[in-house]
Amino acid sequence: MSAETQKQQQQQQQQQALHSGMKRHFYSQHSSTQGNAVDLCREMLLQAATDMPLPSNTTTTDNQANAALHGEQQQHGCHCCCCINVAEWGCSHGANSIAPVALTAEVLQQRLAVGCSMYSRNFPRASLSLGFSFSSLHWQSSSAVRLSRTVNPGCSKTTPEEHAALRAHAISDLSAFLRLRGEEFVPSGLLLLCYVGYSDAVPLSECGSVSGVESLLSGMAFHDAAQAVAEGMVADGLLQLEDLGSMAAPVYFLDEASQRGVYADVADTWELLSFDIVDNVSPMRREYQEGRASNEQQAAPQVFVNFWRALMEPFMQQGLARPAAGRSAADVAALLATFFERMTAAALANLQPASYPAARVLLRRAG
Numbered sequence: 001m002s003a004e005t006q007k008q009q010q011q012q013q014q015q016q017a018l019h020s021g022m023k024r025h026f027y028s029q030h031s032s033t034q035g036n037a038v039d040l041c042r043e044m045l046l047q048a049a050t051d052m053p054l055p056s057n058t059t060t061t062d063n064q065a066n067a068a069l070h071g072e073q074q075q076h077g078c079h080c081c082c083c084i085n086v087a088e089w090g091c092s093h094g095a096n097s098i099a100p101v102a103l104t105a106e107v108l109q110q111r112l113a114v115g116c117s118m119y120s121r122n123f124p125r126a127s128l129s130l131g132f133s134f135s136s137l138h139w140q141s142s143s144a145v146r147l148s149r150t151v152n153p154g155c156s157k158t159t160p161e162e163h164a165a166l167r168a169h170a171i172s173d174l175s176a177f178l179r180l181r182g183e184e185f186v187p188s189g190l191l192l193l194c195y196v197g198y199s200d201a202v203p204l205s206e207c208g209s210v211s212g213v214e215s216l217l218s219g220m221a222f223h224d225a226a227q228a229v230a231e232g233m234v235a236d237g238l239l240q241l242e243d244l245g246s247m248a249a250p251v252y253f254l255d256e257a258s259q260r261g262v263y264a265d266v267a268d269t270w271e272l273l274s275f276d277i278v279d280n281v282s283p284m285r286r287e288y289q290e291g292r293a294s295n296e297q298q299a300a301p302q303v304f305v306n307f308w309r310a311l312m313e314p315f316m317q318q319g320l321a322r323p324a325a326g327r328s329a330a331d332v333a334a335l336l337a338t339f340f341e342r343m344t345a346a347a348l349a350n351l352q353p354a355s356y357p358a359a360r361v362l363l364r365r366a367g
C-alpha cells in the first residue's frame, strides 16, 4: 500500500469515527454552535454570492453545450449560463450545510433572470443525477402556432384545427426535452416532471364547462372567464378581434394519450417509473372547501385574477403593443387595467379559485 493510499485510508477512518455509533440526526440536533458559525459568516456569504462571477447569458446549441460547459469555448467568451457549481468541504450529516446553500440560492435567484431555453442542451453530457421541472413543461418552445380568436388555448372556443397544431407542437417539444435531458443525465439518474396535462377521463372540449360538480377541470373555467372579458371589450369597441389571439401565451396542455405516447417513444432512454394526473388545487380553494376561508369575498377574486395575471400579463402586454395595432404604452396600460378590473368583477360574480390538472411523472435514465 502506498504512503498516499495509507494516508487517504486514515483520513476516511477519522471521518467515519466522528459520526460512528451516533443516532441518525444526533449530530444535526446538537451542532447549533457549528450552525452559528454559518450565521457569523452570513453577510460575507451573501456578499460572495452577489459578487461571484456568473456565466454569461450565452445560450448554447445542442452541439455546443458539452464543449462550452467544459470551458473549451471560454477563449471566445462563450460558455453556458445554466451550470453553476457550488461546493462545501466538510458537511457532516448535512443540516448545517443546507443553510449556506439556501442563502446562496436566494441571492442567485435574484441574479439569474433568464437562462438557456430548456429546449436546448443546458448541461454537460452525463452530468446530472437528479432533476426536476415544475409547472413549466406546458410552455412551448416557440409561438409558432398562433390562435385566431381566443386568449388562451385552454379556452373552449379554441378551434379543433388550432388544437391539432398546438398538440403536435407540444408533443414534439416534450420529446425534444426528454431527448436533450437524456444526454445530460447519468445512467439511473432520476427526472421528476410536474406540468399542466389532462387526464383522458375528462376531454379537453369540456374545459371551462362548469357544471357545479367538482370536476377535475372546473377550475380551468378561468380561461373562459378571460375569454368572456376579452370578448366584452371587443363588443365595447376597446379591443379588436385580432387582439385576442395576439395576447395568448405559448402554452398547451396535452391530453393523457399524447403524453403517454411521448413516454413510450423515448422508452429507450427514459424508463417511466410513475405517471398520474392529479388536481392541483390552490391553497385558497382548499380553504373554501374546508370552510376555513376568511375574508373570502375580497380575497378570493384577487387570488384568482392575480394567478392569471402573473402568468399572462407579459404576453397580453406584448400582443396589445404589437406595432400593427398602433397603440401607445399608455393605451396598452389602460387596456390591461380595464381587462383585470373586469376579470375581478367576473370572479366576484362567479367565484372560481385557480386549480388545474397536474401531470406527475417520474423517469429513470436507462442504461
Ligand SMILES: C[S@@+](CC[C@H](N)C(=O)[O-])C[C@H]1O[C@@H](n2cnc3c(N)ncnc32)[C@H](O)[C@@H]1O
Binding pocket: 116, 117, 118, 119, 133, 134, 135, 136, 139, 140, 141, 311
Ligand atoms: C409557470 S412558471 C413556473 C416557475 C416555477 N418552476 C414555479 O414552480 O413557480 C413557468 C416558467 O417556465 C419558464 N419557461 C417557459 N419556456 C421556457 C423555455 N423554453 N426554457 C426555459 N424556461 C422556460 C418561464 O420563463 C417561467 O419561468
